[in-house]
Every structure is written in structure tokens, then in C-alpha cells.
Amino acid sequence: xxxxxxxxxxxxxxxxxxxxxxxxxxxxxxxxxxxxxxxxxxxxxxxxxxxxxxxxxxxxxxxxxxxxxxxxxxxxxxxxxxxxxxxxxxxxxxxxxxxxxxxxxxxxxxxxxxxxxxxxxxxxxxxxxxxxxxxxxxxxxxxxxxxxxxxxxxxxxxxxxxxxxxxxxxxxxxxxxxxxxxxxxxxxxxxxxxxxxxxxxxxxxxxxxxxxxxxxxxxxxxxxxxxxxxxxxxxxxxxxxxxxxxxxxxxxxxxxxxxxxxxxxxxxxxxxxxxxx
Numbered sequence: 001x002x003x004x005x006x007x008x009x010x011x012x013x014x015x016x017x018x019x020x021x022x023x024x025x026x027x028x029x030x031x032x033x034x035x036x037x038x039x040x041x042x043x044x045x046x047x048x049x050x051x052x053x054x055x056x057x058x059x060x061x062x063x064x065x066x067x068x069x070x071x072x073x074x075x076x077x078x079x080x081x082x083x084x085x086x087x088x089x090x091x092x093x094x095x096x097x098x099x100x101x102x103x104x105x106x107x108x109x110x111x112x113x114x115x116x117x118x119x120x121x122x123x124x125x126x127x128x129x130x131x132x133x134x135x136x137x138x139x140x141x142x143x144x145x146x147x148x149x150x151x152x153x154x155x156x157x158x159x160x161x162x163x164x165x166x167x168x169x170x171x172x173x174x175x176x177x178x179x180x181x182x183x184x185x186x187x188x189x190x191x192x193x194x195x196x197x198x199x200x201x202x203x204x205x206x207x208x209x210x211x212x213x214x215x216x217x218x219x220x221x222x223x224x225x226x227x228x229x230x231x232x233x234x235x236x237x238x239x240x241x242x243x244x245x246x247x248x249x250x251x252x253x254x255x256x257x258x259x260x261x262x263x264x265x266x267x268x269x270x271x272x273x274x275x276x277x
Contacts, residue, residue: 001080001083001084005017005084006083006084006085006086009084009125009204009206010122011145012142012144012145012193013142013144013145013146013147013148013205013206013208013209014142014144014193014203014204014205014206014209014211015203015204016195016197016201016202016203016204017080017201017202017203017204018198018200018201019198019200019201020076020080020200020201020202021075021129021200021202022200023200025075026129026131026199026200028071028074028075029071029075029129029131029226030131030224032064032067032068032071032226033097033131033224033226035064035067036058036061036064036068036095036097036226037056037058037097037099039061039063039064040056040058040061040097041058041059041060041061041062041063041064042061042062043058043059043060043061043253043254044056044057044058044059044061044097045057045058054099054100054101054102055099055100055101056097056098056099057096057097057098057099058095058096058097059094059095059096059097059254060093060094060095060254060255061095061097064095065094068094068095068228069092069274072092072228072274072276073092073274073276077090077092077127077228077230077276078090078276078277079277081123081125081230081232081276082232082277084125084204085122085123085125085232085233085234087123087232087233087234088232088233088277089232089233089275089277090230090231090232090275090276090277091230091231091232091235091269091273091274091275091276092228092229092230092273092274092275092276093229093230093231093273094229094254094255095226095227095228095229096126096226096227096229097225097226097227098214098223098224098225098226098227099223099224099225100214100215100216100222100223101216101221101222101223102216102221102222103216103217103218103220103221103222104216104217106215107212107213107214107215108212108213108214108215109155109157109163109212110143110155110163110176110179110180110210110211110212111154111155111157111176111210111211111212112146112147112151112152112154112207112208112209112210112211113126113207113208114151114207114208114238115151115152115153115154115155115167115168115173115240116154116167116240116248116252116253117207117240117252117254118237118238118239118240118250118251118252118259118262119207119208119231119235119236119237119238119268120208120235120236120237120238121231121234121235121236121268122206122234123231123232123233123234123235124206124207124208124229124230124231124232124235125204125205125206125207125229125230125231126204126205126206126207126227126228126229126230127202127203127204127227127228127229127230128140128202128203128204128205128225128226128227129202129225129226129227129228130197130199130201130223130224130225131199131224131225131226132199132220132222132223132224133196133197133198133199134196134197134214134220134223135196135219135220136194136195136196137220138214138215138216138217138220138223139194139195139196139197139213139214140194140203140205140211140212140213140214141192141193141194141211141212141213141214142192142193142194142205142209142210142211143179143190143191143192143209143210143211144191144192144193145191146208146209146210147206147207147208147209148208149208150173150174151173151208151238152173152174152175152176152177152210153166153167153168153169153172153173153174153175153176154166154167154168154176154246155167155176156246163176163178163180164176164177164178166245167244167245167246167248168240168241168244168245168246168248169244169245169246170241170243170245172241172242173241179210179212194213207229230276231268231273235267235268236265236266236267236268237259237262237263237264237265237266237267237268238264238265239251239262239263239264240252255270255272258270258272
């Protein structure tokens with residue numbers, strides 16, 4: 001792996017890897033993706049199911065766990081992340097499934113995944129795999145370098161008139177900036193990076209990065225995206241705030257029981273997470 005790619009991920013919090021998956025590997029991912037959409041888990045949210053205008057999001061589906069672990073193990077992710085991070089070990093956390101269809105999917109609100117999940121350290125990455133050719137105007141956007149901090153409170157995603165409505169509340173985390181409002185007043189207020197992608201490309205994102213967007217519209221009506229999450233040696237447990245007004249446990253809502261014995265600063269480890277290297 002080129003030093004420039006490693007440096008870009010470390011400094012920017014995101015990088016595009018062109019042509020990472022070949023046609024056969026991408027086809028395997030698409031079969032698993034379609035199965036995951038049809039066999040969704042307890043964390044899934046679905047809107048307008050069975051119509052042209054559909055939206056589907058799922059996380060860490062226990063029904064799909066064994067199948068997806070076998071899939072990611074068969075793909076060259078372990079070597080990729082070992083080189084990207086300089087990590088001796090690589091583990092697979094879980095998947096996210098995104099489906100937007102019908103040309104009316106609004107942009108996803110700005111957020112950090114680390115507002116919802118108890119993660120810290122440099123060795124984290126989400127691998128975004130979209131099965132369509134995604135124009136830049138419909139792509140995910142990232143605030144360059146925002147994975148370095150601060151860790152903001154999450155948005156509830158419930159109030160379209162308040163995209164920064166606090167998830168946890170209290171004083172433990174600063175409130176999200178209203179990035180879109182600030183950009184309207186000053187297009188240069190934030191340094192935004194994004195890329196158009198082709199099938200086979202993967203976008204690597206540090207989950208502490210502020211990110212959002214990826215809408216669909218009449219010109220680009222459908223987007224099917226698989227996200228696989230990985231971590232390495234420098235991955236630690238960073239609990240969510242106590243007494244969250246959003247009802248989140250400090251371990252987050254994914255693998256809550258498995259993470260219940262970890263304390264702040266502990267290495268993020270548990271046998272439930274498949275080790276790739």
C-alpha cells in the first residue's frame with residue numbers, strides 16, 4: 001500500500017480505494033446484501049416497503065452474522081487494514097446495510113458514529129461498498145480531519161427542523177454544529193471531501209469523522225450500499241455518556257452484553273468479533 005494512502009487516512013479520516021473488489025467479489029457481496037435486506041434484524045428501520053420509494057437501514061443483524069463473517073474472511077480486508085493502520089491484528093465488527101430507492105431520499109444528517117458506539121483509537125474503519133456508479137453530488141461527504149476530535153453529541157435524527165437535536169443531552173459532549181446551515185452562509189466553513197465511485201471501489205472512513213449526505217434524486221434514484229466495520233490493535237473502549245436522555249447504555253445498543261465488562265480505555269476486544277489476522 002502506498003504511503004500516501006496511509007497518510008491520507010490518518011490525517012483526513014477517509015480515503016478512496018479504486019477497484020478494490022473484482023467482479024466476482026462484488027457479486028458475492030451483492031448476493032449477501034440482497035439476502036440481508038430480505039432477512040433483516042432487530043435493529044432495522046424500514047420505510048415505504050414494497051413501493052418504489054423505499055428506505056432501509058440495518059446494523060449488526062444477528063441472523064446474518066455467521067454468513068457475513070465468512071464473506072469478509074474470504075475477501076482481502078484483513079491485509080488491507082493491516083497495511084492501512086500498521087496493525088498486527090484485524091477484527092471484523094459488524095455490517096451496516098443502506099438502501100435508498102425511488103429518487104426521494106433526503107441527505108443523511110451529519111454525525112459521528114462514535115456518538116452512538118463506544119469507540120476510540122486510530123484503528124477503526126468503515127468500508128463503504130456501493131453497487132451503483134455514484135455521482136459526487138450523491139456521495140457521502142466527510143469533514144476532513146474531524147476524526148481527531150472533538151467527539152460531539154449525536155443527533156436524534158428525529159426532528160427535520162433541528163438536525164443537531166442532542167441524543168444524549170447534558171454536558172458530557174458538545175452539541176453538533178449545524179454544518180449545512182453554516183455551509184449555506186459560508187461554503188468554505190468546513191473542508192469537505194467526497195468522491196464519485198464506481199462498482200468495485202471502496203470508501204474507507206474513520207467512524208469518528210463527521211459525515212453525512214449520500215442522497216438520491218431523480219437523476220440518481222437508487223443506491224444500495226454495504227458497509228463493513230473493522231478495528232485493529234489501537235482500538236479502545238470509550239463509553240457513551242451516563243444517563244443518556246436518548247436511553248443509550250454506555251456500551252451502545254450493539255453487542256451491549258458482550259461489552260458490559262469493558263471499562264474506559266480498555267482494549268476493544270471480545271471473542272464475538274471475528275479476527276481476520
